[in-house]
Amino acid sequence: MNSNSIHPIASLLAAVARGISGVQVQWAGCVPDERQRIYFANHSSHLDFVVLWSALPSEIRAKTRPIAAKDYWEKTRLRRYLVENVFHAVLLERGAMSKTKNAEEAHFMGRHLLDEMAAALGTENSLILFPEGTRGTGEKIGPFRSGLYHLALRRPDVELVPAYLENLNRILPKGEFFPVPMLSLLTFGKPLPVEPNEEKDAFLERAREAVSSLRRIGPA
């Protein structure tokens, strides 16, 4: 199958997610554009990716792939089908670098992950990334993992767009199967380039700040 066509189930799930979350999308810092981008957002619900993805115009949507954790999404056949066939996700080994003690091996693993993400970007794709690496409670944004920084250095031509997803943790929190209908907000911020000579930690903190500054209602 052509990786740039939208699977009908994906469109269906996107419509359902939009219906349940009543999401209001605001492009506060940029406009939808077909150029290559990495959208990075806070993560508190399984709906996050689908809602963010569905907010993009369809021609951009067809070229936008999520980054998902391999250990979680390969566990059952349904999950694997969803990420691989329906959403064409890029599956990555989560925490692969920290699992190993050997610095050289960690470096090698990190390189490998980066290669995979860069390959997924290719020449025309965009990515959706949740740099926290795992779903939080929705109250605070956790520390960002370093992949975003390294990827940004590797591909300076790709725009990094922060986004904030609000209230989705109440619609479908971690550990629940059934969603509850509530209204939610999605705000896209201003693209955030890595400054010349910027250190990893400084950039990651700035990126986290960029995401959390898009919060519109504030903590409940």
Added chain:
Amino acid sequence: MFEALHDAKLVWLYGGVLFLLIVSTLIGRILKGRYRAGPSRTTIDNLNARIRAWWKMCAIFAVAIMIGRVGSLILFAIISFLAMREYMTLVPTRRGDHRTLFWSFFVIMPLQYYLIAIRWYGFFAIMIPVFAFVFVPTSIAIAGDTEHFLERAAKIQFGIMICAYCLSHAPALLLLRIPGFEGHDARLLLYLVIVDQMSDVLQYVWGKLLGKHKIAWRVSPNKTWEGFVGGVLSATALGTALWWATPFTPLQSAGMSFTICILGFAGGLVMSAIKRDIGVKDFGVVIEGHGGILDRIDSLCFAAPIFFHLVRYYFVP
């Protein structure tokens, strides 16, 4: 289906609404042409936006009533759903309320409308005040989070009462069997909605024209005595003039519409107080451009159940 069109009086009611819409659209156009700038311009733009919203709402409502009882039920069920979604979004619920909320949205509310559909009045009247009342705190308690327990249980129960229970009494008018009025119950529903919504509109208009003395400025700065009295009196007059469409005599119709207007005012005031409490201006803050669904129907939530029981007590043997 479409038997509504054979009811001449119902068609007249529709015609009246259409006439009002056309007249207000024209007035909106004229005002827009006259005041091209200045502070009154914002008010006029707001007025025109409201009129446009009214066209849409009336069209949806007309179609629902034309489809018949099922159409009205589905329409009100959707309104209940949207209103409750707004309410629960703004009320601070916690993680432990998730399953209770799921039941409220997907079991309790649909069941309430299903009970109307199968005309089971006895259970319809007590399902939420009795069964859901017991169910909600139990289900929250099972989730095990006791922080703000009483508040959370009360807030969720109140939301279900307002958005599902109270509102469902409007389409429940269709299950009343009034002697000599069989088959025309759609007119009664339309009567309630027209008087209630016109009371809102006329209070707004009178308030804008003459409003000086605030009623409860802390709760709602836009509500004035002049708007209240003018709106209630003119909407009551309008309701009285519609007696021919109802099972009421002109005097009864005056009493009914007066009650609807007063309760509509009460509903609006209470909902404003809740909004102040939560700290929002409109329930639809999330939906930019217009206030939320709950802001449109707050007056109906109080008027519908009392009107329903008045009609049921006095006109159904």
